[in-house]
Amino acid sequence: MTDIKKSLSILFFLCLAVFLCAGQTTKVKIPTVRLGFPLKCTIGKDCWILAYPDVDNSKKWKDYKGGTRTYNTHKGTDFVIKNQKRMNYRVPVVAAAHGRVLGTRDGLKDINVKKIDKKSIEKRECGNRVAILHGQGFLTDYCHMLKGSVKVKKGDYVKAGDLLGYVGMSGLTETPHMHFSVQYKNKKIDPFTGKFIEKTKIPALNRSLWKPEVELKLKYRPVFIYNIGVTAVKPNDVEMQEGNFEQQDIKKNSGYIYIWADTLSIKKGDVLKFVLTDPLGRVIINKKSVIDKPNVRRFFYLTHKNIRKLELGQYNAKVLIYRPAKQASYQKTVDFYVID
Numbered sequence: 001m002t003d004i005k006k007s008l009s010i011l012f013f014l015c016l017a018v019f020l021c022a023g024q025t026t027k028v029k030i031p032t033v034r035l036g037f038p039l040k041c042t043i044g045k046d047c048w049i050l051a052y053p054d055v056d057n058s059k060k061w062k063d064y065k066g067g068t069r070t071y072n073t074h075k076g077t078d079f080v081i082k083n084q085k086r087m088n089y090r091v092p093v094v095a096a097a098h099g100r101v102l103g104t105r106d107g108l109k110d111i112n113v114k115k116i117d118k119k120s121i122e123k124r125e126c127g128n129r130v131a132i133l134h135g136q137g138f139l140t141d142y143c144h145m146l147k148g149s150v151k152v153k154k155g156d157y158v159k160a161g162d163l164l165g166y167v168g169m170s171g172l173t174e175t176p177h178m179h180f181s182v183q184y185k186n187k188k189i190d191p192f193t194g195k196f197i198e199k200t201k202i203p204a205l206n207r208s209l210w211k212p213e214v215e216l217k218l219k220y221r222p223v224f225i226y227n228i229g230v231t232a233v234k235p236n237d238v239e240m241q242e243g244n245f246e247q248q249d250i251k252k253n254s255g256y257i258y259i260w261a262d263t264l265s266i267k268k269g270d271v272l273k274f275v276l277t278d279p280l281g282r283v284i285i286n287k288k289s290v291i292d293k294p295n296v297r298r299f300f301y302l303t304h305k306n307i308r309k310l311e312l313g314q315y316n317a318k319v320l321i322y323r324p325a326k327q328a329s330y331q332k333t334v335d336f337y338v339i340d
């Protein structure tokens with residue numbers, strides 16, 4: 001090989017190397033961040049998804065499965081715990097992935113927004129909060145935390161699963177829950193689909209942002225009963241959320257049994273059923289009603305009057321919701337005693 005040929009081939013390989021390197025640096029990087037579960041509780045047992053992000057940008061609302069388990073302009077996922085009694089026992093909020101704390105807020109009261117002037121929390125609707133930057137353009141935000149519980153400060157480095165604080169009800173909320181939102185490149189994104197829920201020209205990621213095991217745990221249910229209970233005194237939704245009217249023994253001379261259900265995302269045409277079974281396994285109440293209007297969350301109860309005639313012993317109350325169009329149903333049961 002002549003010197004010129006040698007130089008030319010070296011030049012050729014140099015050019016090829018530069019070309020390949022340049023090709024690699026301009027290649028679009030697919031972000032690898034995967035989110036862990038942001039709470040320490042068991043989905044379906046002591047915490048539930050109350051609302052998903054609204055993926056419909058009109059005045060209507062739609063969750064990522066085309067259902068109504070959301071409300072208009074909702075930009076996060078609401079993880080709800082049973083009631084305020086459970087809140088006071090503390091449910092940990094943890095970092096969904098490694099990252100650096102971008103900011104925090106603490107000091108706002110835990111109170112049902114129905115009991116205060118909404119203006120007093122203007123621009124602080126998220127309540128006590130932590131925001132974490134994860135790199136690759138991701139940010140997670142944790143809202144409504146318990147007053148005085150925020151454990152991290154701006155600039156702290158946190159690992160996935162590190163304690164950030166506890167579930168509370170500060171800011172714009174009627175019930176203890178954690179509003180969890182995710183941003184990618186400064187725009188809110190639905191972690192269930194990787195699609196943006198704010199207008200942007202950035203291409204969507206089009207995949208779940210959850211770790212596979214978390215995605216499995218968060219399986220979507222079109223109809224859902226959040227909580228049920230049995231009580232001898234007439235229940236209402238406000239006190240129910242404070243942790244009252246939980247399952248209890250019913251005294252025969254109390255006169256009444258109330259079976260209540262806290263339902264989510266009901267639609268017109270859904271069928272709600274209350275079933276009461278006595279200690280001998282006989283069905284003594286089987287009451288069906290058809291839902292008249294849609295609601296994100298609605299409280300129902302059934303009154304049973306003639307309880308003096310009842311046998312003593314263990315009873316079972318069942319509440320079932322059924323959506324004929326989807327052939328989807330969900331039920332919850334509770335055992336209780338009728339005593340002397």
Ligand SMILES: [Zn+2]
Nearest residue numbers: 076077078179
């Ligand atoms: Zn929310």
